[in-house]
Amino acid sequence: MKSIVLEKAGSADNLKLVDIAKPSIADNEVLIESKAISVNPVDAKIKYSDEGLSGLISPERPITLGWDVAGTVVAVGSKVSKFTVGDNVFGMVNFPGHGKTYAEFVAAPEAQLATIPENATFTDAAVTTLAALTALQAMKNKVKTDDRVLIHAGSGGVGHFAIQIAKKLGAYVVATSSEKNRDFILSLGADEHIDYRSQDFENVLTDIDFVFDTQGEEVAAKSLKVMRTNGNLVSIAMMEIPEILQQQAAPLNVNVEAMLVASNGDDMAFLAGLLSEGSLKPHVSSVFNFSDMAKAHAALESGRTVGKIALTF
Structure with missing residues (x-):
């Protein structure tokens, strides 16, 4: 699968599009085929600091960033009960920790996800996560x-x-x-x-x-x-x-x-309800192709973003 990895701390020039193996899933996880992801200021800031990367995410290098994802479930662990293959889900994965959502496929605990409402697009769902x-x-x-x-x-x-x-x-x-x-x-x-x-x-x-x-x-x-x-x-x-x-x-x-935000499926379900009823409307200022991650980071770092930035596959 395609993934964008950070080879070492530094500017967006260090973000590289590579081929890596699909992630395996634990008993309580689902495998999501990503349709859209979102980037956040924490993504842009933390990539400059080796200490920050190791402290908040992982010491491994190269490292896959990202926490926000919306997509379709393509596999489920043996103990998963909330979702089945074909469900459209969204969430913030393993924050604080290693979400690894800058990728075509994402392994995520079912307890951190919610079902995307029928009236919401993958892009809208992807940005209605960490922020x-x-x-x-x-x-x-x-x-x-x-x-x-x-x-x-x-x-x-x-x-x-x-x-x-x-x-x-x-x-x-x-x-x-x-x-x-x-x-x-x-x-x-x-x-x-x-x-x-x-x-x-x-x-x-x-x-x-x-x-x-x-x-x-x-x-x-x-x-x-x-x-x-x-x-x-x-x-x-x-x-x-x-x-x-x-x-x-x-x-x-x-x-x-x-406060520091934390992954929480119940809170995601609450947000899904707000999306469904129309009382929460995400504003997406820019949508980039997944391969244009460096451009997305540049837009984020400009400090002029209104609402959110998304990337699609």
């Missing part, structure tokens, strides 16, 4: 009806899902982006838009119950200024919360935490 799971896992059990929610970088891959999921949860949503993406932000259901280039959100907003930080410590610190007592701030831009930020949050009685 959508991140948004869902950040907000579930924290955002409730009528909460005021602030989502930073609302036009990005994670952000555009977060807006829609927050609205589904019944929240009043404020999202930041550049002015050129204002109409896109509002079309997703956001109640307010803030242009981060011309407006200081910390001087405009008050009484925010939940902040979704996708930017890092500086933005998180400013966000504390607009929050209600007993609010929650979840960051996906920091591996751990700095002590100074915890100290700033303590007098406000605001809970601040960092």
Whole structure:
């Protein structure tokens, strides 16, 4: 089968299209013939660091990157009960860990997958994985009806899902982006838009119950200024919360935490339900051929992507 491997840490020039054997499957796994995959900022960033590659994924070289996949089941393990050959499935595979989805065939635990709704394309399903799971896992059990929610970088891959999921949860949503993406932000259901280039959100907003930080410590610190007592701030831009930020949050009685998304089939099934009912609509800004992975990474690294980038086979 065709696979794209990273021979050594570095730029996208180190991504090579090669022929390797199809993966074997464990008793609890299915073999997916990939129809579409998605790329994420973590893919682009981690390829530059040998330490990061070994720590998050695997020390093996060459290494197959990727976690997002949508496709058709072509084989099932002996203990698989949820899926049969011919089912169309999608999911985020083995994150954190070694997903190996930059390939024509992917071995995936059945517990990490969900059935693709009939009204969703493979491309739409492939992008509604790591980014959508991140948004869902950040907000579930924290955002409730009528909460005021602030989502930073609302036009990005994670952000555009977060807006829609927050609205589904019944929240009043404020999202930041550049002015050129204002109409896109509002079309997703956001109640307010803030242009981060011309407006200081910390001087405009008050009484925010939940902040979704996708930017890092500086933005998180400013966000504390607009929050209600007993609010929650979840960051996906920091591996751990700095002590100074915890100290700033303590007098406000605001809970601040960092999170890392994790593969979860139940959460994927929830996202499948949102896709099916039309309350979650992924925005795919670019679709590349699988062999053009380097171009997909270049687009991702430009920092100008609205929504998500997909690749098809």
